[in-house]
Amino acid sequence: MRAPAFAFVLAAFLIGLSPARPHAEEEKKDEVSAPQSVKDALKTLFPDGEVKSVKREQKGKLRRYNAEVQDKDGLHKLQMRADGSVLERTDPLKAEAIPAGIAAALKNKSSKAKATGGTKYTVRGKVTYEVEYENEGAKSKGYFAEDGSEAPAPAAAKDDDEDK
Secondary structure (H helix, E strand, C coil): CCCHHHHHHHHHHHHCCCCCCHHHHHHHHHHHHCHHHHHHHHHHCCCCCCCEEEEEEEEECCCEEEEEEEEEEEEEEECCCCCCCEEEEEEEEEEEHCCHHHHHHHHHCCCCCEEHHHHHHHHCCCEEEEEEEEEEEEEEEEEEEECCCEEECCCHHHHHHHCC
């Protein structure tokens, strides 16, 4: 009768020693295991920024690093290769930093339209601006190329909308 009780206590003790989340250690390891080239690139791109996170992402044979950096402009999100090159980048955009072509396009929509901010998406070298604006009290957003022509929403913008 004592043997089953002892086995139960031993099993409970051993379970208590095992990690509760076996993948938690791997996740943490991934966050700090960015190659030096990625760390150097982030420091070059954002010399005054604070790296909030760098996480490794593996899709098949492709390994990428997703980084978030906070600086005076806001939170920047990047997807990078192991060599430090940037594949995708999402940057906050203040109203005063909206390109002149986009500001002109908003004025053409309505003389009362005023940009309030937005996001700059760079995907494999192609730049698209998501601009939030007010027009006679109504809030809207649109996607534009730098010259002010309308553009489709990049996939990164759709991912950001799903996160909200």
